[in-house]
Amino acid sequence: MIKAGPEVVVPVPSPHTLGNLIDALEVHYPSLRHTLRDQEGNRRPYIRFYACRIDISFWSWESGLPESVVQGQEPLLVVGAVSGG
């Protein structure tokens, strides 16, 4: 069985973009800084973002989040690599 990490709720300033969401996550959890995105701000290859059953990892940071995520009805999933370790 795969263990999922805790679900957290963070306030995201407008506009509600993928980049602003990850920024907000890092503000509330500074130790995540540069672990999801590298030192230059690019998504690390072994990190994926899922929402509403679709892979949004390749969306630009400026992309607007799905409305159901903005409304808090659906989570945005941050998925780390599931091999190795």
Place this chain on the structure above:
Amino acid sequence: MASVRLLIGTKKGAFVVTSDGNRRDWQIEGPFFAGWEVYHLAGSPADPQRIYASQSHAWFGQVIQRSWDGGKSWETVDNTFVYEDPVGDHLWYDGTPRRWEFKRIWHFMPDTDDPDTVYAGGEDAALFLTCDGGKSWQEMSGLRRHSTSSQWAPGAGGMCLHTVLQDPKNKQRMYVAISAAGVFRSQDGGLTWHAANRGLVSDYLPDPRAEVGHCVHRLAMHPDRPEVLYMQKHWDVMRSDDGGSSWHEVSGNLPSDFGFPILVHPHDPRTVYVIPIQSDSLHFPVDGRLRVYRSRSGGDEWEPLGNGLPQKHCYVNVLREAMAADRLEPCGIYFGTTGGQLFASADEGESWLTIAQNLPAILSVEVQTLP
């Protein structure tokens, strides 16, 4: 009674190992940061309860951890390491230019007086400094501004800055070592740097005596004799008697002068330890016999120390950061292997006991001697 605390970094986490001054019975705590590579842990000489740990992972990058209670609990600090513009290029394995890119911290050198001040050596090679206990890090970019930096290239383990030394009598004088660029010395507290590789000979270079390009594996200094430096190079054990201005070989009767760590006895600046490895392509002890070699004369004349160490069928490696000494009398020597064995000697290397034999591959060993 004094006690000893070992800080062990491994491929799969960190361990804190403690004993009283007898150094016979050991307690192992860990793994901390399980599953992550821990290249180095270092305690502050000014406040031994302050410990810094470099936790990294190929998928998730660098995380800096610190403990203020001697390794019982840990907190993350900041993970931002930025190369100052212009970032520039170095050489890649294939000889083509490659942009500097931060990968991990290999080595910490906490300041002797201020527990909030720590130097950190990184990959790709750069020197970083924090003055606020790891909350923020700044590059000391004068090092990468050296005129040769575009010629620096990675060793097999990456282009790492793995050694930082500071002259305790003149803290403006600092040394760093980079694999595979060589030694650099600063006389102004790390603002500007000069190559300090005269006397090194590396046959894999087009010019074996080139100013840079030498794969220096480790440097060691005794605080009472800071002008004397010892070096384990890719091949050759070297010594400088003039603060790095020149080097001469002291490999002497070693069965192989390839190896990674080098260590100076804490109470005798002329006593040095190395662990000979078969060759650059065969990273295991000579003849499958794990032996530490000690010189009482600053090199050249070496004696094997293998009492208690595996003397047959031993094919592990001992990495550059994985040997250290305590400051008790007689001093204790410790080293860890890529096979997960942790060995200790409470009598300066005359005899050895096995503290642990099934840890993950050991990357680093540090010792704190506690009152």
